Amino acid sequence: MIDFAIRGNNVLTPTGIRPAVVLVKDGRIADVLSEVPAGFDADVIDLQDSVLMPGVIDPHVHINEPGRTDWEGFDTATKAAIAGGITTLVDMPLNASPVTTTANALDRKLAATSGQLHTNCGFWGGLVPGNTGEIERLIEKGVLGFKAFLTHSGIDEFPNVTEADLHKAMPIIARHGLPLLVHCELSTDETLATGDVRSYANYLASRPNAWEDTAIALMIRLCEQYNCRTHIVHLSSASAIEPIAEAKRKGLPLTVETGQHYLFFNAETIPDGQTQFKCAPPIRENENNDRLWAALRAGIIDFVATDHSPAPPELKQRQSGNFMTAWGGIASLQLALPVLWTAARQRGCTVDDVARWLSEKPARLAGVSTRKGTIETGYDADMVVWNPEKSFTVSEDRLYHKHKMTPYLNEELYGVVEQTYLGGVPVFSQGATTKLNAGKLILRDGND
Numbered sequence: 001m002i003d004f005a006i007r008g009n010n011v012l013t014p015t016g017i018r019p020a021v022v023l024v025k026d027g028r029i030a031d032v033l034s035e036v037p038a039g040f041d042a043d044v045i046d047l048q049d050s051v052l053m054p055g056v057i058d059p060h061v062h063i064n065e066p067g068r069t070d071w072e073g074f075d076t077a078t079k080a081a082i083a084g085g086i087t088t089l090v091d092m093p094l095n096a097s098p099v100t101t102t103a104n105a106l107d108r109k110l111a112a113t114s115g116q117l118h119t120n121c122g123f124w125g126g127l128v129p130g131n132t133g134e135i136e137r138l139i140e141k142g143v144l145g146f147k148a149f150l151t152h153s154g155i156d157e158f159p160n161v162t163e164a165d166l167h168k169a170m171p172i173i174a175r176h177g178l179p180l181l182v183h184c185e186l187s188t189d190e191t192l193a194t195g196d197v198r199s200y201a202n203y204l205a206s207r208p209n210a211w212e213d214t215a216i217a218l219m220i221r222l223c224e225q226y227n228c229r230t231h232i233v234h235l236s237s238a239s240a241i242e243p244i245a246e247a248k249r250k251g252l253p254l255t256v257e258t259g260q261h262y263l264f265f266n267a268e269t270i271p272d273g274q275t276q277f278k279c280a281p282p283i284r285e286n287e288n289n290d291r292l293w294a295a296l297r298a299g300i301i302d303f304v305a306t307d308h309s310p311a312p313p314e315l316k317q318r319q320s321g322n323f324m325t326a327w328g329g330i331a332s333l334q335l336a337l338p339v340l341w342t343a344a345r346q347r348g349c350t351v352d353d354v355a356r357w358l359s360e361k362p363a364r365l366a367g368v369s370t371r372k373g374t375i376e377t378g379y380d381a382d383m384v385v386w387n388p389e390k391s392f393t394v395s396e397d398r399l400y401h402k403h404k405m406t407p408y409l410n411e412e413l414y415g416v417v418e419q420t421y422l423g424g425v426p427v428f429s430q431g432a433t434t435k436l437n438a439g440k441l442i443l444r445d446g447n448d
């Protein structure tokens with residue numbers, strides 16, 4: 001007995017967009033057919049021309065709870081997620097207090113989700129100097145992989161690793177087949193930050209491409225040495241694309257993400273003092289970003305993730321506009337799909353491309369690609385219904401994020417999320433949440 005069916009003219013199937021009927025039973029996709037079967041007696045929801053796509057999977061989100069819930073918490077972040085069509089996210093191990101670098105801290109993180117998990121949520125463990133003894137304990141508890149920094153993370157309790165630390169950790173992580181996610185910036189010169197602190201150009205000059213390129217060269221070398229799945233988060237430097245392409249041609253287990261903001265904004269149009277644009281690595285020039293687009297379209301960059309990392313307005317130095325001391329992090333979780341689609345459609349990309357970059361490929365990094373990221377028989381019925389032709393203007397009152405400060409405010413974006421299904425349950429519909437607490441913890445069972 002099927003629970004219900006969804007029929008639409010634009011269903012994103014593994015063979016592309018086509019008219020289809022998706023049958024849902026017990027939270028899963030029971031079948032994908034071309035027509036409603038004769039004698040079908042359950043409800044049929046007719047989407048007409050709206051797109052039915054696998055739910056968005058964002059593997060790069062900073063939720064900050066417990067300990068820094070005044071920055072962002074599970075309740076607000078996961079409400080924002082379902083409002084944005086995000087059916088799975090993976091939380092980063094820093095900004096919360098304690099940071100997720102021990103099994104004990106992961107227990108506290110899991111406890112903090114209680115009663116406020118509105119989308120599915122997995123966890124990255126943190127790799128810091130001295131915690132190699134915790135790696136396997138964190139794996140046993142179900143982390144999906146690890147995250148490390150090569151430069152100061154902004155959080156003193158989450159220090160960056162050195163190459164010596166990586167030599168200890170990568171063989172262990174490789175043995176378990178999990179990915180190591182790395183923030184790739186290695187400072188090559190400490191004297192670059194000079195001049196007007198409100199100037200975006202000065203901020204950009206203080207974190208040059210060379211920082212990323214040097215770090216990525218190191219990670220490619222270690223990826224090859226240990227055959228450890230290595231994932232470069234938020235690539236911004238286009239001059240690292242060729243070495244990455246070369247490493248991929250050699251067959252190294254290397255993957256790369258970039259962020260929506262690197263594809264949507266350009267340094268040339270960021271006004272001075274507008275610290276809502278501050279992130280690290282920084283948003284670079286138009287010419288650089290065109291090359292990121294080309295690499296994304298060519299599959300050298302695998303996918304796009306938000307790196308949603310908000311902070312209270314005081315920490316963003318909203319009053320002073322000081323780029324040098326402002327918290328680096330862009331709030332954008334709820335807007336992941338419309339921001340990327342708005343930029344992608346202008347470049348002639350398709351809804352299929354967006355589904356690959358926001359659902360299919362990130363599912364692989366998170367290790368959930370046998371259950372999520374595709375509309376196919378047997379997969380979880382995590383889906384988003386959206387209208388690519390409709391636009392809206394970003395306003396504070398429609399954002400569920402804890403802090404409304406975002407560089408996307410007042411932007412007109414294409415792609416209106418109409419409905420979000422989590423395990424076959426409509427959790428967000430026509431501008432309002434319809435079911436809370438339907439999210440599940442995603443913990444790796446160790447049997448992949």
Ligand SMILES: [Zn+2]
Pocket residue numbers: 060062092307309
């Ligand atoms: Zn991040």
